[in-house]
Amino acid sequence: MQDALSPILVTGGAGYVGAHLVRHLRSRNCDVVVVDDLSNGRRPRLPDDVPVYETCIGRVDEITRILRKHRCRTVVHLAASKSVAESVRDPLVHYRNNLSNSVALLEACTAADIRQFLFASSAAVYGDVPGGIVTEDANPLPKSPYGISKKMFEDVLQSSVEHYGMTYAILRLFNVAGRGAFMAHEDIAGSEPSLLDALAACRVRAGNTDKIEFQILGNDYDTEDGTCERDLIHIDDVTEAFWRSLLHIAETGKNLVVNCGSGTSRSVKQIVHRFRDRHAPSITPVYAPRRNGDIAKICADISAFKHATGWEPVHSELDKILVSISEPS
Structure with missing residues (x-):
């Protein structure tokens, strides 16, 4: 099944979650390519032999060339502005990075004939939930521009990718924690x-x-x-969750939208x-x-x-x- 997924491009792959995921995917015998603007990511977190492109995911032509050069089959999209507090102070930055640039990435994926797309969304899409325990069919009412931007791209992804023969997984991450x-x-x-x-x-x-x-x-x-x-979830559980999700959409051809917490x-x-x-x-x-x-x-x-x-x-x-x-x- 690795052959159906690999090579895999990971956006934000030099970040905290991304660097853990890159190593986890390599342990599963997948070839991995990273795109990261290094605004928060750090190149030394990654093995020396992982190709890293320091660029913005919003550059459609450049991302398309990278995907085609490495013959990528799958994209895992982690790159994002992630601060709830910052999104309240400066909402447009989050809408540009988390929505506009993500749509541009999706354009590059369709141009490069990507087959699988995994999006790291967030529990922030839900907002305050009565009782606190939330299922995937809860009505999303995000409280911050960060949560809104994540939900908006979920909607874009769900409403468009099937037209291009792509399957997707959306993982709504809760509070990722720990060192792996x-x-x-x-x-x-x-x-x-x-x-x-x-x-x-x-x-x-x-x-x-x-x-x-x-x-x-x-x-x-x-x-x-x-x-x-x-809800705290250890990073090692998160990377395995990504892997299981990728296997699911590749094996079944069915889309997946799930919570990822403890x-x-x-x-x-x-x-x-x-x-x-x-x-x-x-x-x-x-x-x-x-x-x-x-x-x-x-x-x-x-x-x-x-x-x-x-x-x-x-x-x-x-x-x-x-x-x-x-x-x-």
């Missing part, structure tokens, strides 16, 4: 650190001090302890306190105002993904994730 087996000592933080990136950085800064404050953004949400609740939610307060108690006793949690665009509570129902592909998370226990980020970079 391939990058155990790599600095994984992006342009705007996630909760766990910030915790890891705080632990490093706290090395020579008795106490250091760590801000929890908001403690007045309608949740059990007042802080946001999140199926368990934890509050920010729980996560911070667990990390402090086990890995960074000098951290002192303090509360700060909410961040615009944040969802109060969300947790993936992953039963549809399990049923379709047999995938299930096996690395996403909270303690395992926290151990992985507490290791030195």
Whole structure:
């Protein structure tokens, strides 16, 4: 089945998720090509023999040439602006990068006769969901321009690619976390650190001090302890989820739209306190105002993904994730 998928072009392949995925795909004997503008990605994360093109996915002719040169059969689209807070401050940047440039990428894929297309979408497409547990058929009501931009490209993809003989998978990623087996000592933080990136950085800064404050953004949400609740999924489970999804669409010819989370939610307060108690006793949690665009509570129902592909998370226990980020970079 690798022959039906490979070579695979990964956009954003020098980023945190992308670099893990590239190595995972190579472990599955796939040839991989990377396109990344390196605004957040880092070339040293990738093996030296992986072809990397430092360019924008919005350049249709150039991306078409790359796809044809390497005779790619599959595209995995990870490249995106990913900051909820930044999308609230400057929405048009997210609409350009996540929608306009993604449509341009899709044009290049049709010109190069790509057969499979996997899109890394986001749980942000859902917004606040009653009860917090969300299935794929929930009515999407994104709260931020980031979430809106992801949903808009989902709609473009679903309404157009079948006209060009392409099958697609859309994975709505929840909170990807941890360091994987391939990058155990790599600095994984992006342009705007996630909760766990910030915790890891705080632990490093706290090395020579008795106490250091760590801000929890908001403690007045309608949740059990007042802080946001999140579904954390280990990066190694995510890369395997991508692989299973690619196999599914190649083998069945059927499209796939699924949640990719652990199926368990934890509050920010729980996560911070667990990390402090086990890995960074000098951290002192303090509360700060909410961040615009944040969802109060969300947790993936992953039963549809399990049923379709047999995938299930096996690395996403909270303690395992926290151990992985507490290791030195």
